[in-house]
Amino acid sequence: MTVNKDFFQPDRDFNYDFQSAGKPEVGWQAASQLPEALVPTHCAFCGVQCGMYLRVSDGRVTGVEPRDYPHNQGKLCPKGVVAYQQVHHPERLTTPLIRRGGKGGRLEPATWDEAYEAIVRAWHDIQAKHGKDAVAIYSGSSMTNEKCYLMGKFARVALQTRHIDYNGRLCMSSAAYGYAKAFGLDRCPLPMTDIPHAKCILVVGSNVAECFPILMHWIWQARDNGAKLIVLDPRETPIARTADLWLPVKPGTDIAVLNAIMRQLILDDRVDEAFIRDRTNGWEATKAMVEPFTPEEAERLSGVPAERILAAARLYGQADPSLIMHARGIEHSTHGVNNVLACINLALARGQVGKLGGGSMTITGQGNGQGGREVGQKANQLPGYRHITLPEDRAYVAKVWGIPVDELPWEGAAATEMVRLMAEGEIKSCLVACSNLMVSLPDNAVVQRALANLDPLVVVDFFMSETAELADIVLPGSVWCEDEGTTTNLEGRVVKINRAADPPGAAKRDWEILCDLAKRLGRPHGFGFRSVSEIWDELRLASKGGVSDYYGITWEKIDRQGGVFWPCPTEDHPGTPRLFTERFAHPDGRAKFFAIPFAPAAEEPGGDYPFRLTSGRVVYHYLSGTQTRRLGFLNSQAPEPWVEIHPQAAGPLGIQSEDMVRVRTPRGSMELKALVTPTIRPDTLFIPFHYGHAQAVNQLTNPAVEPSVKIPEYKACAATVERVDSAPRALNLGPQANLTAQSSPEMFPYASGEEQAEEGKMY
Numbered sequence: 175m176t177v178n179k180d181f182f183q184p185d186r187d188f189n190y191d192f193q194s195a196g197k198p199e200v201g202w203q204a205a206s207q208l209p210e211a212l213v214p215t216h217c218a219f220c221g222v223q224c225g226m227y228l229r230v231s232d233g234r235v236t237g238v239e240p241r242d243y244p245h246n247q248g249k250l251c252p253k254g255v256v257a258y259q260q261v262h263h264p265e266r267l268t269t270p271l272i273r274r275g276g277k278g279g280r281l282e283p284a285t286w287d288e289a290y291e292a293i294v295r296a297w298h299d300i301q302a303k304h305g306k307d308a309v310a311i312y313s314g315s316s317m318t319n320e321k322c323y324l325m326g327k328f329a330r331v332a333l334q335t336r337h338i339d340y341n342g343r344l345c346m347s348s349a350a351y352g353y354a355k356a357f358g359l360d361r362c363p364l365p366m367t368d369i370p371h372a373k374c375i376l377v378v379g380s381n382v383a384e385c386f387p388i389l390m391h392w393i394w395q396a397r398d399n400g401a402k403l404i405v406l407d408p409r410e411t412p413i414a415r416t417a418d419l420w421l422p423v424k425p426g427t428d429i430a431v432l433n434a435i436m437r438q439l440i441l442d443d444r445v446d447e448a449f450i451r452d453r454t455n456g457w458e459a460t461k462a463m464v465e466p467f468t469p470e471e472a473e474r475l476s477g478v479p480a481e482r483i484l485a486a487a488r489l490y491g492q493a494d495p496s497l498i499m500h501a502r503g504i505e506h507s508t509h510g511v512n513n514v515l516a517c518i519n520l521a522l523a524r525g526q527v528g529k530l531g532g533g534s535m536t537i538t539g540q541g542n543g544q545g546g547r548e549v550g551q552k553a554n555q556l557p558g559y560r561h562i563t564l565p566e567d568r569a570y571v572a573k574v575w576g577i578p579v580d581e582l583p584w585e586g587a588a589a590t591e592m593v594r595l596m597a598e599g600e601i602k603s604c605l606v607a608c609s610n611l612m613v614s615l616p617d618n619a620v621v622q623r624a625l626a627n628l629d630p631l632v633v634v635d636f637f638m639s640e641t642a643e644l645a646d647i648v649l650p651g652s653v654w655c656e657d658e659g660t661t662t663n664l665e666g667r668v669v670k671i672n673r674a675a676d677p678p679g680a681a682k683r684d685w686e687i688l689c690d691l692a693k694r695l696g697r698p699h700g701f702g703f704r705s706v707s708e709i710w711d712e713l714r715l716a717s718k719g720g721v722s723d724y725y726g727i728t729w730e731k732i733d734r735q736g737g738v739f740w741p742c743p744t745e746d747h748p749g750t751p752r753l754f755t756e757r758f759a760h761p762d763g764r765a766k767f768f769a770i771p772f773a774p775a776a777e778e779p780g781g782d783y784p785f786r787l788t789s790g791r792v793v794y795h796y797l798s799g800t801q802t803r804r805l806g807f808l809n810s811q812a813p814e815p816w817v818e819i820h821p822q823a824a825g826p827l828g829i830q831s832e833d834m835v836r837v838r839t840p841r842g843s844m845e846l847k848a849l850v851t852p853t854i855r856p857d858t859l860f861i862p863f864h865y866g867h868a869q870a871v872n873q874l875t876n877p878a879v880e881p882s883v884k885i886p887e888y889k890a891c892a893a894t895v896e897r898v899d900s901a902p903r904a905l906n907l908g909p910q911a912n913l914t915a916q917s918s919p920e921m922f923p924y925a926s927g928e929e930q931a932e933e934g935k936m937y
Contacts, residue, residue, distance in 0.1 A: 213674040214241060217254040218316070218654040219796045221538030221664035222246065222366075222388050224254050228655055228674040235261040235655065235675050244736045245366045245667065251387035253796055256805045260636070260653045261675050265804055267636055267650035268679025277626065281648060286680065286690075289647055293605075294694045296630050297333070300602045306583070310337035310592055310601045314608030315345070315546025316797070318659030318671055319724075320709040321684050322542065323557060323716070325607065326550030329583075331575055331700055332692035336583035337601060339553040341609045343589035345502065346543050347883035348510030349536035355511070356518040356766050358759030359721055360559070361544065361666040362535045363527060364497075365739070365751040370395035371531025374402045374493030376486070378428060378517055379503020379889075380537055383412035384793035386664075389537065396531075402489045406431060406478075407503060408788055409818070409860055410853035419486055422855050425788045426775030426890035427476040428504050432516040433770065434472035435487045437464040439523055444491030446525025453758070454522055456767035463769035475772060477855065495532030496524055502539060502790070506888035508776045510880045515768045522765055528754040538664035540797065541654075545662030548722040548740075549713060553586045557713060558720020567720075574716045575700055588884035590615070590877075596624035605632040607651070607684060612640035613798035613866045616875040616886045617841050634684055639800045640866040650681035657683045659706050660732065665751075667737040668727050685709060718743070721759070775890035776878035777840070779857070783892035785823070786855075787839060789863040789871045790889075799864035815865045816849045819895060820856040824848065829897050837861065839874040839893045848895075859893055 212227040225243025229236050235258050240248035260266075270289035271281040284292075300308045311329040315322065322340070329338035342350075350360040357363070369375070369392035383390050390413070397403060405414040406421040406428060414420045423431055439445055440461060450457045469480035490496055498521050504513035518527075518534050526532030538544050550557035550571075557574075560567035562585050572579040587595055593615060595601040615621045622644070625631055630646035633639070642648050655674040662668050677683060682690075685706065692701035703709050707729065718725035726742040727749070739749040757763035779786055794811040795802040802808045817837055819829060829835055831850045836843050837859065846861070846869065854860055861871040876891040 212239060213655075213672050215655055215672045215674060216243075216661065216669050217250065217541070218257045218260070218801070219253045219541055220386055221540060221543050222386055223541060223661055223663035223667075223669055224250055224388050225669070226250060226254060228258055230674055233675075245663070245665070246388045247391070249388050249391060252794060252811075253802060253808060256807055258655070259805050260801055261655060262678070263637075263804060265637055266678050266681070267638060267648065268681050269650060270680070271645075271648040273646045277629075277646075281645070286682075289649060290690060290694050293630065293632055293647055293691065296603060297695065301333075304602055306334045307336050307586070308600070308602040309333055309335050310586070310595075310604040311335070311551075312589060312592060312604055312606045312609055312611065313338070313340040313551045315340055315342045315540040315543045316654075317542060317546070317608050317684065318654075318657065318661055318706075319542065319545040319549050319668070320659040320706050320713060322546045322551045323549040323713045324685050324688050324709060326552075326555075326557070327575060327700065328688045328692060329551075331577060332688075332695050332697040334581065334583060336586035337553075337592060337595070338551060338586055339589040339592060340546060340551045341589060341614060342540065342543055342547045342552070343884060344614055344886060345539045346505070346536070346547055347885045348505035348507070348880060349500070349514050350547055351883045352511045352514030352518065353536065355768065356515060356522070357527075357754060358761075358765075359753065360547070361722070361740070361753060362538070362664055363533050363753040364531075364535060365665045365667065366392050368531045368752065369393060369497065370399055372396050372401050372493070372495050372497040373531075374404070374490050374496040376404045376406070376490055376496070376498045376520075377413060377417075378406045378432070378498060378500040379505070379513075380499055380501035381407070381409075381411040381413065381503070381790060382499070382501075382537065385501070385539070385791045386537055387793060402493060404486050404489055408786075408855050408858045415853075419482060419489060421478045421482055421486060424477040424855065425786045425858060426507060426887075427772075428513050429509065429516050429770055429772050430467060430472040430475035431478055431483055432513075432520060433464040433467040433772065434469055434483050435490065436460070436516075436520055436523060437467050438469070438484060438487030439491045439520070440464070442488065442491055445523045449525030450523065453763075454765045454767055455762075456769070457523075459769040460519055460767040463771065467772075477857070490520070491524070494524075494526075495529045496521075496526055497532055498534040499537055500534070501537040503889060505536070506885060507890065508878050508880050508887045509773050510885050511882055512768075512770045512773070516770045519767055519770065522767060527765065528752070528756070530752070533754075535665075542661040544664060544666060545660070545668070548662065549717070553588050556716075558717030558724070559722040560720045570719070571716055574712070577700075590879050590884045590886060593621055593624045596627050599627060602628065603630055603632070604628050605634065606641055606645075607634040610639040610641045610798035610800050610866075612644065613800075613863070613870050613872065616872050616888060617877040618870055618872045619842060620877065634687060635800070636681065637800050637804060639798070640870075649687055650677070650679070651687065652677040652681060652683045657685070657706065660710065660729070662740070663737075666739045667751075668724065668732060668740060669737045670729055670732045776887050777876050777891045779892045783839065783894050784857070785859050785893045785895065786857055787837065787859045787861065787874060787891050787893035788889045789861050789875065792862045792864070795862070795864035797864070799866065802864065812862070812864075814846070815862050815869050815871065816847045817895065818849050818851050818854045818860040820854050820858075821850055821852055822856040824850045827895065827897060829895070833897050834899045835895050836898045837874065837893055837895050839876075839891055841875070842873045844868060844871070844873050845898060859895060863888070
């Protein structure tokens with residue numbers, strides 16, 4: 175395979191000799207007949223979607239080998255190396271389960287006919303009595319584009335319900351809306367291969383080294399080329415420890431720092447006046463808004479020393495090109511959209527958007543977090559990023575689906591709002607696919623009560639998740655490599671997932687389950703797909719002419735080019751790796767500045783809750799941990815959560831590492847072990863979020879949401895911590911403990927601040 179180098183790195187040709195290892199690269203049909211073969215595919219986990227080969231021996235997936243794909247160049251992180259172990263895992267769900275004896279009964283094996291009959295009978299009864307919208311779909315974005323597309327179509331055509339949303343609401347909605355508002359289009363504007371060209375990288379609210387390890391090799395290339403690195407984060411994460419400048423911000427106060435940097439750019443005459451004049455709107459209001467944000471005022475609000483803010487402005491302001499990378503640290507917020515817009519404001523003011531190596535980029539968390547929000551499973555969306563309220567968009571999609579436009583439902587509830595509707599009885603039943611609400615949603619005691627209200631709660635999954643445990647009916651689905659299809663990675667590159675195995679036992683592919691249910695519901699039209707490729711071709715047509723136009727992307731082109739970037743409107747179009755080189759996607763071709771005021775977190779520390787609690791990922795786990803907590807190596811490295819606390823805070827409380835402590839917020843409490851470390855602010859606590867039941871941090875988090883996109887405020891709430899026993903216990907964190915405990919011993923405020931600020935004055 176030779177990837178078309180014109181669309182990636184002009185100085186490198188990506189060649190790989192598939193025969194060099196003595197194993198042919200083949201599809202599943204051939205692989206299942208050979209003693210050993212390699213099936214090319216992509217990782218199951220984060221938004222990087224690294225290329226890999228799955229080793230298939232006598233029809234079984236037995237291992238993984240590197241694949242020299244353009245954006246990962248043969249590299250895999252710890253999760254990617256063991257992802258294949260899910261395929262033949264002994265805990266796989268292999269038969270449908272029905273809870274017999276009512277809500278207090280047990281889940282017991284059933285046939286597919288029995289399970290389908292129970293679901294369809296219940297849905298017919300509910301919708302006859304309470305209306306179509308009494309049944310909902312709660313989907314996910316760790317599935318292929320084809321499955322995500324079919325989820326939206328199934329909800330609106332087969333169930334005819336308006337209530338369809340997905341777990342990207344908990345992840346990417348702030349960034350999606352912010353980019354659409356500023357640029358007119360929601361997609362990372364540049365490919366990862368651009369990153370080494372940046373001369374300064376500002377990372378805002380992203381623990382890149384642990385959450386996206388393979389993305390780091392592009393950042394290291396930029397560093398090798400002389401780029402400066404600035405990190406804005408409450409914790410001295412692995413990437414922050416290697417940065418030229420770390421800005422230790424209080425959770426929820428990032429806007430103060432970003433506005434102060436903008437103010438300093440203006441004072442230092444580092445804004446691109448020509449770019450602002452010719453390609454943007456809204457500058458004067460933004461310029462006026464940031465005027466009060468002196469470094470000293472930003473320090474008062476955010477806790478970041480003023481001299482560090484000044485140094486950051488000088489490092490970022492001098493560099494050309496410069497790049498801002500941001501993620502959930504600022505997006506999981508009641509003002510997450512404004513946080514994103516404040517980052518974009520900086521990139522626009524410097525005239526960086528559309529340049530090689532410049533601009534801003536959001537780092538998508540889920541494997542198909544980008545594609546999942548484009549193909550029609552979002553509450554307000556139709557395929558192609560069309561809007562469900564626009565008459566022309568409704569008419570086009572209704573025609574593709576072969577239904578009268580009047581039958582197409584209107585906008586439904588956001589995922590976070592669905593919980594309230596379940597609790598209030600408006601939603602009577604819900605099908606949950608590829609999502610674990612009991613771990614991923616905030617204030618999960620309320621979530622549990624809402625799910626208990628459903629009858630039936632139907633869950634499609636391949637492991638018994640914490641949500642599936644509560645279900646009335648569980649349908650065994652497929653892992654990623656037991657099917658084929660496409661995903662769209664964090665840079666907007668559409669890649670191809672290939673089948674390397676069959677689902678075990680009686681388990682089925684998720685799209686087959688939906689088609690079966692549609693037929694039994696009496697709505698078979700449009701669900702007669704015989705293959706995933708047929709779903710893909712319909713998705714392409716449904717997206718044609720839309721914002722995210724996939725029409726010109728064929729599976730053959732993906733293989734030939736090493737992925738295809740949307741928009742790609744025709745089959746002879748190469749795709750669009752870098753956006754906005756000449757114009758933005760708003761009708762006038764101009765980007766928009768937004769004047770962003772400062773607002774505190776929805777819940778501030780005080781009284782009985784003096785700390786700020788934040789949460790996030792660790793390198794060994796993914797999302798709710800449903801998959802990674804079952805993979806031996808990964809779970810052995812981080813088998814349980816912990817709470818990080820600074821020595822200055824731990825000392826007066828008598829807390830040492832290995833002590834059992836209780837963390838409390840206004841919603842509840844949990845007990846876990848302490849990790850005393852200088853790599854966190856003294857006023858902040860951190861707990862990883864990958865664990866379930868009594869170990870779920872979302873027992874504690876604030877359910878307040880951003881008003882426009884309804885994303886929860888996971889990253890900031892008021893908390894307290896106390897020691898609960900006098901006998902220290904062995905801290906079972908594995909090597910994960912050393913990732914932070916071996917860092918620099920400085921206490922806050924950091925003595926090196928003046929040195930870093932002095933270095934910044936040189937730029």
